[in-house]
Amino acid sequence: MREGNRAAAHSGTGTGTGSVTGRALRVLEAFTPSAPVLTLTEISRRSGLPLTTAHRLVSELADWGALERDPERGYRIGLRLWEIAALAPRGLGLREVALPHLSDLARVTGENVQLAVREDLSVVYVERLAGCASVPVLTRVGGRFALTPTSVGRVLLAHAPADVQERALAQRQRSYTERTECDPVRLRQALAEVRQTGVAVCERQVTMDSVSVAAPVHGPGNGPGNEVVAAVSVVAHVETVQAHTLVPLVQVAASGISRALGAPAPGSRSGYGGSGRSRSRTDRQVTQPSSFSNSPMSTGTGS
Numbered sequence: 001m002r003e004g005n006r007a008a009a010h011s012g013t014g015t016g017t018g019s020v021t022g023r024a025l026r027v028l029e030a031f032t033p034s035a036p037v038l039t040l041t042e043i044s045r046r047s048g049l050p051l052t053t054a055h056r057l058v059s060e061l062a063d064w065g066a067l068e069r070d071p072e073r074g075y076r077i078g079l080r081l082w083e084i085a086a087l088a089p090r091g092l093g094l095r096e097v098a099l100p101h102l103s104d105l106a107r108v109t110g111e112n113v114q115l116a117v118r119e120d121l122s123v124v125y126v127e128r129l130a131g132c133a134s135v136p137v138l139t140r141v142g143g144r145f146a147l148t149p150t151s152v153g154r155v156l157l158a159h160a161p162a163d164v165q166e167r168a169l170a171q172r173q174r175s176y177t178e179r180t181e182c183d184p185v186r187l188r189q190a191l192a193e194v195r196q197t198g199v200a201v202c203e204r205q206v207t208m209d210s211v212s213v214a215a216p217v218h219g220p221g222n223g224p225g226n227e228v229v230a231a232v233s234v235v236a237h238v239e240t241v242q243a244h245t246l247v248p249l250v251q252v253a254a255s256g257i258s259r260a261l262g263a264p265a266p267g268s269r270s271g272y273g274g275s276g277r278s279r280s281r282t283d284r285q286v287t288q289p290s291s292f293s294n295s296p297m298s299t300g301t302g303s
C-alpha cells in the first residue's frame with residue numbers, strides 16, 4: 001500500500017472508524033513475509049483495529065477467500081486473493097511473456113535472474129529465478145525494494161518521469177552496505193549513465209558479495225513516458241563474475257522480452273535508451289542473435 005493510502009487507512013486507528021475498505025486493507029496489510037500466519041488478536045494489534053471489528057472483517061474476508069484458516073488456528077492470506085492479484089497485467093501477464101527469456105538467461109549464467117517493475121518509488125519483483133549456487137539476495141517475488149541501490153531500480157528510475165526521479169532522489173537513502181551510494185549528485189550521474197549506455201551495473205550496493213547488471217524492457221508504445229515497462233537483471237557473485245561479461249546476455253534477454261511485448265525495433269524507436277542517439281553502442285549490442293547457447297559471452301559467468 002502506498003504511503004498516502006496507508007496514512008488514510010490508519011486515520012481511524014483504535015476507534016474502528018474509517019471506510020470499510022480501508023479497514024479491510026489494514027487487516028490484509030497486517031500480514032508480512034516475517035509474519036505470514038497471525039492469530040485474531042495479533043491481527044487486531046497489528047492493524048490497530050478493535051478486536052470486535054477485526055473479528056468481523058476477518059470472518060468476512062475468510063468467507064470470501066481472501067484469508068484462510070491455518071491448522072494452528074491462525075489466519076493466512078488466501079488463494080482467492082492471489083487469483084485476483086494474478087490478473088494484474090504487470091504481474092502474471094508480464095511474467096508469462098518474459099519467463100522463456102528469463103529461463104534462458106538463468107540457464108546460461110547459473111545466477112539469480114530477476115524481472116521487476118516500478119510502483120511509485122519502489123521496485124516490485126515480478127519474477128526471480130535462482131541458480132543452485134547463486135549468491136544470496138534480499139529480494140523475493142512480490143516484494144518491494146528501494147530504487148537507487150538496485151540495478152533494476154536504477155534502470156526503471158532512469159526512464160521514469162522527471163518528477164518521479166526528483167522525489168526519489170530527494171528521499172533519505174538507506175545504506176545497505178559501506179559501498180551503497182547515497183549521494184543524490186552521484187546518483188543523478190549514475191542515472192544519466194544508464195540512459196546513455198542502456199544498462200545499469202551495481203556492485204556491492206545491497207550486499208557486499210554481489211554485483212548486478214540490468215537492462216530495460218520496452219513496451220509496445222513509442223511514448224517517452226511509458227516506454228520502459230520493466231527491467232531484467234542478473235545478480236552474481238562479485239568475486240567470481242565480471243560485470244561486463246553479463247552485459248550482452250542481459251541485453252539480449254531484455255530485447256527478447258521487449259519484442260515479445262510488441263516493442264518496435266531499436267532502430268525505429270524514438271529516443272531509444274533516453275540518450276537522444278538514433279543508434280548507440282547499446283542499440284547495436286541488443287540486436288545480436290537471441291540464442292544464448294551461441295553467445296561468445298556464455299563462458300566465465302559462473303554457469
